Amino acid sequence: MTIVAGVDGSGRSHRLRELAAAATAPVVHLDGAAPDLADRLAAAREAGAVVVVDDAHRLPGPALTVLAEAARSGVRMMISRRPTVDRPALAALDEAVAAQGPVEVLQPLDERGVAAVMAAVTGRPVSLSGVEEVCRDTAGLPAVVAAVAVPPAGNPAGGAPPALVARVQQRLAVFPAATAALARILALGLDLSDDVLAAAAGTTRAELEDAMRELRDSGMLVPGEERMVPAVARAVLADLPPTGRRRLHDRVATALVETGADPVVAAGQLRAARARSPAAAGAYLAAAEHLRFSDPEAAVGWYGEALESGADPAAVAPGRAEAAALLGIPSDPADVSVTGPGAVRLRAVAGATAAHDGRADRAVEEFSGVPDAGALLSVPYLVALGRPDEARAAATAEGPLALRRFAEAALAATDPTAAVPRFIEAAEALEARPPQLVLPDTAHAVGALVAVAAGDVPTAEHLLHRALETGTGGPVATGRHRLLRAWVHLRAGRYDTAVAEVRRLRGARLPGRDRLVLAALVAGLARRSGDVARLREAWRLAEPVLARRTVDLLHAEPTEELLVAGARLHQHQRLAPVLERLDAIVTDLGAPPAWAAVTAWTRLQVAVATDDAAATATAAARLADLATSTDPPRQRALREAAVVWAGALAGDVDAAAVVAAAERLAGAHLPWEASRLAGDAAIRTRDPATARRLLERARELAGAAGGVGDGAGGRRGGLSDRELEVARLVLAGRTHREIGEQLYLSPKTVEHHVARIRTKLGATTRAELLAALREILDDAT
Secondary structure, eight states: OEEEEOOTTSSHHHHHHHHHHHOSSOEEEOOTTOTTHHHHHHHHHHHTOEEEESOGGGSOHHHHHHHHHHHHTTOEEEEEEOSOOOSHHHHHHHHHHHTTSOEEEOOOOOHHHHHHHHHHHHSSOOOGGGOHHHHHHHTTOHHHHHHHTSOGGGSOTTSOOHHHHHHHHHHHHHSOHHHHHHHHHHHTTOOOOHHHHHHHHTOOHHHHHHHHHHHHHTTOBOTTSSSBOHHHHHHHHHTOOHHHHHHHHHHHHHHHHHTTOOHHHHHHHHHHTTOOSHHHHHHHHHHHHHHTTTOHHHHHHHHHHHHHTTOOHHHHHHHHHHHHHHTTOOOOHHHHTOOSTHHHHHHHHHHHHHHHTTOHHHHHHHHTTSTTHHHHHHHHHHHHTTOHHHHHHHTTSOOOHHHHHHHHHHHGGGSHHHHHHHHHHHHHHHHHSOOSSOOSSOHHHHHHHHHHHTTOHHHHHHHHHHHHHHTTTHHHHHHHHHHHHHHHHHHTTOHHHHHHHHHHTTTOOOOHHHHHHHHHHHHHHHHHHTOHHHHHHHHHHHHHHHHTTOOOGGGHHHHHHHHHHHHHTTOHHHHHHHHHHHHHHHHHTTOOHHHHHHHHHHHHHHHHHTTOHHHHHHHHHHHHHTOOTTOOHHHHHHHHHHHHHHHHHTTOOOHHHHHHHHHHHHHTTOHHHHHHHHHHHHTTOSOHHHHHHHHHHHHHHHHHHOOOSSSHHHHTTTOOHHHHHHHHHHHTTOOHHHHHHHHTOOHHHHHHHHHHHHHHHTOOSHHHHHHHHHHHHHHHO
16 A cells, blocks of 8 residues: 655645555545544455545544554555654554555656646647746646646636636635745745745744745645745735735835845845835835945946835935946936935035036035035145145045045145155055045046156056056046046057047047046147147047136146147137146145146147247246256256257257257156157257257157057057057957967967057956957958
């Protein structure tokens, strides 16, 4: 004889009837709850009959005891039960019957079995290829398969079969409240921890196990798993009205929050269930707040989910504005108008956005409404605007360590050489513990600008490389760091990165501050290649920014490129106000020699561009007046070159002095200016031999700086012939070893070539490298 074990709906009764029909002895079907059970068992024993008892797990304890005693006395039995043996009396019966024969555990139907059930229900053959989805939907439980197989008239497409809904409703009606609640929660299809499930179902972890076992034995869970059979889940939810489903979502959302679940995971679970309720809105908002600085793009999406679920717009506005600002997206006007606790955060965003747009004065104004951190954030802009007393007062505010270090470095920026180590320290503090706010700029970016003014190009490159590597400041800062890196390379005579960055940003929408840097890049490249059309393009980019007269000291050197471009294009009406503003800032700061030298050098370059010998001499005299015995090398190089340049424009060319001054400019990372000085002197000397010598030196300095233009070198991104060969093979997907074998190079040499190509093209990732290579190689063919 045998025991048939299986979950509800697995076909226990059907299998028991099959076994009974195959029995060779008489069969007696007994109701275990009958009052005369003992007498009927005695009669069956005398007749040599087989006793069949269905659903033994439902019988009361006394009946199970009577059946077990009968089985031990020799009465042959076939019984069916659920898989779980949860009482001693049932265990005793199970043991007694198992002694007579095997225990048959019913397994889910395979595809052939599912097809057979479907064919029996529908009355027509079913192709095996069409039952895969039914297998997944029903977990192979025969009762569920039969319900799903009902013809469409009784089973709406995509809905829950009425027969299955009725079956599920019956189950839910007899379950304890916590078990029924658990069933409805599992029907949502969420991946929830036991703690969250217990809290949402209103039960304990210990009771959760019992409830889960009840659902498994009831045939509602996928065998071997703790997720609901998909078709059963639809049937459970079909019984829920919209208000009931919202209450269910709220229970889950509340449990997720109360149990300390990861806010992003919690929000993802609720979104998967299409939850739209107040508690779900809170979970979405928590996820957005958690991600707004680390993943602002995802945060913007979560803020949208929160609003759609009924979140208070005033609660959403500050974080959404922060995330948008990090992405370089203008704030929603409705956000900006929010008052109350979020208004301070919004003012901080407004200050950062104003700084991004190049409006340093407006940034300072907005930061004045942000306690502590706002004062610290305003320090670099107060210095850049020539307001040192206010800067010193603001730097005493309390705030995060990274912002205090940044403010200290900015205060020291009047002496660029002394400030550079402070900016390195501030950048490291910012990387270690970034403050939870939108930065108007990073210590890396400002430090790089100051380092260039100090003639320290390697430190500028280091700071910007670190910023790009760590993603400091978010996406909007990443674009700025790339631009500034290209600017640094342009000034140092490495035009390849500048060419690649200009190419990448063609047609891009940029905030005002970055438009100025991009215009400086375009102007610098055009000036160095003699391309007047590109020079006009640069001026069109820069003119709207310069027209606002929002010039600041930190961007004095990029502004120099634009002023020289304006001078070349005879836009004198735009030049004077900008030069006067820069002079006023330097004066207000107490005329620090390094920055006074920068502004005087700018005036000299404007004068040289217009061939104005008198203005050149005046600028050279201003630089000479700044001379001290402790001048840093760059300042000394500018002063000596200015004197020689003024002499050359006046027709007084001392070849040795010109070469020496040009060498010092090149040593100060100004190779283009060095080449121009030698070239200007060459065309003004009356001595042909001197002219040839100076022109040769000018060409050497220009060559050392690297070629630029729209010729082959420009179209190739500055790549050499060998680098182009390597680039083609990289684009073809070859490894370093394979490239080396083809070009007769060592893998290490190939690696160096690829590193140089990355640097020249300004590519920080492999995807950017491949995109740049496709464009360049298309142009080069």
